[in-house]
Amino acid sequence: MADIYNFSAGPAVLPHPVLVRARDELLDWHGSGMSVMEMSHRGKEFISIAEQAEADLRELLGISSDYHVLFLQGGATSQFAMVPMNLLRGGKQADYVNTGAWSKKAISEARRYCSVNVAASSESTKFTTIPPQATWKQDPASAYAHYTPNETIGGVEFDWIPATGDVPLVADMSSTILSRPVDVSRFGLIYAGAQKNIGPAGLTVVIVRKDLVGNTLTGTPSMFDYKEHADNDSMLNTPPTYAWYLAGLVFQWLKAQGGLDAMAVINERKAGKLYAAIDASDFYHCPVDVRCRSWMNVPFTLAAEALDADFLAGAKAAGLLSLKGHRSVGGMRASIYNAMPEAGVAALVDYMKEFERTRG
Numbered sequence: 344m345a346d347i348y349n350f351s352a353g354p355a356v357l358p359h360p361v362l363v364r365a366r367d368e369l370l371d372w373h374g375s376g377m378s379v380m381e382m383s384h385r386g387k388e389f390i391s392i393a394e395q396a397e398a399d400l401r402e403l404l405g406i407s408s409d410y411h412v413l414f415l416q417g418g419a420t421s422q423f424a425m426v427p428m429n430l431l432r433g434g435k436q437a438d439y440v441n442t443g444a445w446s447k448k449a450i451s452e453a454r455r456y457c458s459v460n461v462a463a464s465s466e467s468t469k470f471t472t473i474p475p476q477a478t479w480k481q482d483p484a485s486a487y488a489h490y491t492p493n494e495t496i497g498g499v500e501f502d503w504i505p506a507t508g509d510v511p512l513v514a515d516m517s518s519t520i521l522s523r524p525v526d527v528s529r530f531g532l533i534y535a536g537a538q539k540n541i542g543p544a545g546l547t548v549v550i551v552r553k554d555l556v557g558n559t560l561t562g563t564p565s566m567f568d569y570k571e572h573a574d575n576d577s578m579l580n581t582p583p584t585y586a587w588y589l590a591g592l593v594f595q596w597l598k599a600q601g602g603l604d605a606m607a608v609i610n611e612r613k614a615g616k617l618y619a620a621i622d623a624s625d626f627y628h629c630p631v632d633v634r635c636r637s638w639m640n641v642p643f644t645l646a647a648e649a650l651d652a653d654f655l656a657g658a659k660a661a662g663l664l665s666l667k668g669h670r671s672v673g674g675m676r677a678s679i680y681n682a683m684p685e686a687g688v689a690a691l692v693d694y695m696k697e698f699e700r701t702r703g
């Protein structure tokens with residue numbers, strides 16, 4: 344197997360032991376004679392896989408019985424619509440905080456269903472910071488308040504949870520879920536596409552407070568109704584069974600690492616090492632305010648854009664893949680999710696130093 348480190352923003356690297364186990368179980372899951380891909384979702388084998396995955400996720404995040412945990416499809420992008428369809432509950436307005444590209448997409452989709460009060464925005468600083476909550480213009484009459492705790496493209500992350508009083512707080516945690524402990528009881532709803540920190544693409548996890556479901560907009564399709572999914576144990580139709588199984592293996596791997604407290608220590612150390620290398624150099628630059636730099640997605644630029652192609656080619660030759668920044672911001676972006684080993688970050692830092700020494 345080629346010895347590489349994959350810094351892709353998503354679909355992203357999976358823990359190596361998870362892939363090995365999936366390979367070992369690929370043709371014959373636990374003596375069933377079948378691959379998980381071939382099993383009925385209603386059979387006892389798959390039901391046991393599904394229930395174990397939910398139990399492990401509940402344990403990792405400390406999710407109480409006040410919440411449904413749903414395993415859906417359609418990506419975080421479908422949640423941009425499902426959230427207003429389900430959570431407006433007769434209301435006409437929602438608060439949104441605009442901290443980057445994904446916030447903006449959530450806002451424009453929500454505008455199809457309600458009036459959006461943009462309570463705060465960092466667009467004027469090109470999304471390199473997070474406006475302090477004291478400056479937000481929240482409306483207590485809003486049906487819910489939505490924010491993006493980690494902006495995958497801009498590399499901006501909240502290390503605090505906004506206070507919203509009685510207004511249910513909704514978070515798009517696609518690129519930060521499971522990277523550190525979080526107090527789920529502060530949220531009305533959390534959603535995440537799986538392909539960053541949970542498992543393969545095709546699965547979307549939704550954690551929603553039970554009292555918030557069951558009052559959808561007129562005309563909401565049943566596939567877009569959280570209560571329909573909750574009432575059917577996320578098996579309203581055929582769920583993405585193999586992705587669900589792989590997510591379950593990732594949850595078991597996280598528990599074996601010591602859970603989210605242990606992951607937070609590792610993630611802080613990995614990010615700290617990379618930012619320290621960037622900040623110690625005049626050649627590399629990270630545009631994000633030091634107070635809100637992401638642990639998961641680290642954007643940086645080189646002293647001259649003309650060197651980008653050589654940097655990427657040399658990185659590829661050194662086995663450091665998918666470092667090109669998002670087309671909307673340019674430069675580089677290293678995504679260092681849970682599954683990125685510390686050795687991968689160390690290899691990147693070594694390569695950056697060598698590139699600066701020879702080309703800077």
Ligand SMILES: *Cc1c(COP(=O)(O)O)cnc(C)c1O
Binds near residue numbers: 421493539
């Ligand atoms: C990747 C991502 C999305 C989009 O996810 P899809 O699963 O492709 O719909 C939305 N929000 C954030 C924060 C993301 O990182």
